[in-house]
Amino acid sequence: MISSASVVPMDRGGGGGHGGDNPKxxxxTLLTRAGHDNPSYKTKQIKNTLxxxxxxxxxxxxxxxxxxxxxxxxxxxxGEAISWLTGGEAPPVTANVRDRQDADHMSVLTKPAPRRRRHHHRRS
Known part of the structure; x- marks a missing residue:
């Protein structure tokens, strides 16, 4: 399970190998460490210059x-995603998560543990 303490802080110093001040x-890095695929981005031009x-x-x-x-x-x-994951107020637009208002937002990144098969060995 990933805790908020394992989140890479948004370092404005521009170094350290953790993405510096680049939220992307x-x-x-956060998603990779949690075992997820890279995020995907969809960008639309909403006005001539925006x-x-x-x-x-x-x-x-x-x-x-x-x-x-x-x-x-x-x-x-x-940055909005990181803010929410680290306890900020910006909720996701759509989510497949259940009502987790009181839950640690970082917990949405945890994958369920794989089920382990039990092996019963009988000795004769």
Whole structure:
């Protein structure tokens, strides 16, 4: 199980090998460590000079704010996802999770443990 303590902090120092100040890298690192696939991004141009991106992973979608370009829009959407996972207020747009208002948001990344087969050995 992943706890909030294992989340890579949003380091504004730009180093350390944990994605620096890039929320896309941080989200990908977090999901990879939890055993999930990389997130996917869908970006739409909403006005001549504005783009809005949606990031999707584990059946959830997070929408970012309108930004000046596609790259910034994707970073903002990833930032929304990280904010929610670390206890922020931005809920996902869609989710396959049950009512988890009081649950640790990071728990949505945990995969169920594989069932272990019990082997009973009989000695004669």
């Amino acid at each position: 890298n941080q989200l990908q 783009f809005r991106s949606t990031v999707e992973f584990n059946g959830m979608q997070f929408v970012g704010q309108p930004c000046a370009n596609k790259k910034l829009a994707e970073k903002d959407a990833a």
